[in-house]
Amino acid sequence: MAKAKAFGQRTAAAKAKQKSGGPQKEVNWINLAISVAIGVALWFVPAPAGLAQQAWHMFAIFAATIVALIIKPMPMGSIAICAISICVLTGTTSLKDGLSGFGNSTIWLIVIAFFISRGFIKTGLGSRVAYIFVNKFGKKTLGLSYALAATDLVLAPAMPSNTARAGGIVFPIVQSLSRAFGSRPDDGTANRVGSFLHLTAYQVDMVTSAMFMTSMAANPLAVQLAAEAAGIEITWVGWFLAAIVPGLIALVVVPLVIYKLNPPEIKETPGAAAMAQEKLAEMGPMTLAEKKMIAVFVLVLVLWIAGSSIDLNATTTGFIGLSVLLLSGVLTWDDVKSEKGAWDTLVWFSALVMMAGQLNTLGMIPWFGELMSSLVGGMNWVVAGGLLALVYLFSHYLFASQTAHVTAMYAAFLTVAVAAGTPPMLAALALGFFGNLNGSLTHYACGPAPIFFGPGYVSQGKWWTIGLVVAVVNVVIWMGLGSAWWKVLGLW
């Protein structure tokens, strides 16, 4: 609570300062000192027996970076630049190794997906999809929520920023629908439709984020960490197959649950379909650019799904898709250069992957794995793995970023789960999914959370209560029904 408030205040203050043209203070020196102090303290602690000094030093820098990602003395990118500088300057890694993350193919998959997703926004195709669904399913309020879920689902495979997807495309439509039905946050009309739609649109975004390797920026980070920490190779289609059944069930169930717990006062919305039709008429027939965008989207999806069979790497597919978008004029080179989210992700992702890779190469992760094996070996893996997954999910109350959460806990939890005997691919995927579903819990859980919480349709108490229920529902769906599906797939 205190954390979220401080977070909100700082953002507002920063914006105000920016507007006034004054200097932007984006470095919080106290939090920076805390991060550095932890790193320095660890650095001078002798390495545990069986671990090289250099590996321990790498861990000290990594730990300081994780603390910084959590308490945010600076933006993630700045932290990443400083972390790389320190790794290289202290000789903990060579310059070549320090820059190795920038050439990582998993990172470029997500960078390229950011560029491709710009096409949805630029061409207007994203909004058109939303209006088509609202027009089809929007005669009732519940139908409206499914229309928003369908929009989010359709865009998710090639739109790795859930903030851009839910915040950029769905949120404006939620806002205008709420206003159209006379539902405002501050005059007692919040519950007409606004409260229900804001909550539902946010919660389904957490589900779609879990469903594809390319629907959330931290998913490939989990994939990369799984490879580094446990030698597990998760493919695009492997992630997709495991998530599709529990994901679709969750997309059906979650809006129903919220509908029960927080029923909208207005239940019939014939006006919404009419409004959507009007918007579609305004947009006119589909433009050539939108058609090209659809073609590229289908091409990329087909190649991602067929990739394992035809030995085509998902990143190569991404490059093909981007090339076609540039050649066909859907995107200009300036669109690519201006896609700040992609460059941001390139930098923080590269620093984290580089450090995780070095921890592995230098022996820290194997050492930790052996240590855990001796501690948890012989436990019942179903109990151990299940408990680990639950702790992993609910510990997100302590995080204001899913990337920070994955970085801090994914590799360690996966190592322990595997050491306890959990089938490695099962553990890797389940933790990957839960790293998205944990967004349900709070209004500061991830990028889209403050966007949907911000307008004030939903009180904090309601957000947390419903968030907790949705999280439990997701646990039941993914660990219960999901486990059965994963058994069918042969994951355990």
Add this chain to the structure above:
Amino acid sequence: MAKAKAFGQRTAAAKAKQKSGGPQKEVNWINLAISVAIGVALWFVPAPAGLAQQAWHMFAIFAATIVALIIKPMPMGSIAICAISICVLTGTTSLKDGLSGFGNSTIWLIVIAFFISRGFIKTGLGSRVAYIFVNKFGKKTLGLSYALAATDLVLAPAMPSNTARAGGIVFPIVQSLSRAFGSRPDDGTANRVGSFLHLTAYQVDMVTSAMFMTSMAANPLAVQLAAEAAGIEITWVGWFLAAIVPGLIALVVVPLVIYKLNPPEIKETPGAAAMAQEKLAEMGPMTLAEKKMIAVFVLVLVLWIAGSSIDLNATTTGFIGLSVLLLSGVLTWDDVKSEKGAWDTLVWFSALVMMAGQLNTLGMIPWFGELMSSLVGGMNWVVAGGLLALVYLFSHYLFASQTAHVTAMYAAFLTVAVAAGTPPMLAALALGFFGNLNGSLTHYACGPAPIFFGPGYVSQGKWWTIGLVVAVVNVVIWMGLGSAWWKVLGLW
């Protein structure tokens, strides 16, 4: 001429379209077809004896890319993305090798230098430096031109975009000085001071670009190609030492030559110093941000110069400088994400370095080197090397981009020069310098050229005539006096 006109027209047309919100056509299909046709034709030609098929395929893609860089069917970045896609999709390189350029340390040196240089613009320090020099030396028109040269020189080591340096900082001051002295392009007053100042500011920018590894984006490309093609390791300080003597002489002589050939009608400009003083008064005392910027600039320069002695890589120094700028709040992370020039350079540079590296690894460059040795071995290297340097310089009449020129010709010319017996480091550096000095020739030679030519103070005939004379003067200074200095340094 036709080329330059087409270039200007296209840019203007593109801008107009962008404003009207219509589709931007940035792909020229005819030029694209030409590039692709050349690549496809080469691909199906059998590889020359002694060369692996894969190396020849790599060369076919590389050749098509070079043609594309020259005839520009698309922006450089788009060409780079397509080139990487084709390399990987055809299996000519693995995906890992295809992305290897992105982790190259030379590339990150220049990317980071772009970020650091943003600090000069953002803090206003760049303009302040210019006004200080104008205030000191600007009592005469000739002095003014030295003030502009000094500004450019001071900023050059940490500002790798000569377009940003000359176009962003010096050009606005040239414009306002010209107007202040009643010199306009279209009413017969161009020669009062405007014509002289525009020409001189441009020509000295070509000299400062040649003086530092980090003062032009294509310089590190030459460094990288020298390493790939001939195993020559040029350090930051090695480049600097070789260039400093001929560079400083050229900075003194070139304005004098232009002063003789194109004398300004107004020779005394006491008002300029007064104007600069007024501007400085307006700016007020130096801000804290400017002082921090100076500190970082000095730190980076000292470490670049001392780097070889203390075994600190220039890229590591760049990371330290950027970290300090972010920590001290001179730059925000958003400044970094928004620095399009840096991301642009990262992409095209990575593609080119990757392809050059693969040509070397696959055996094309060694094969070419041996072939050349057998052809030119036994020639007098002074004659051969000198002729190659001259052909390299004057062939820039055919190029509208110095990067395209370096990519297309640097490695081949260096290989031939070395095969003829030219001392490798001498050849590598001389070609590196000439890759900048060739900008003198035309009004489409490189980024800053159309900026200074555009306002119309200088006719095309005058630009070309004076450009040719300045190029010859530079040849005399760099090959004549420079050679003596390089003898002192032990380069031959």
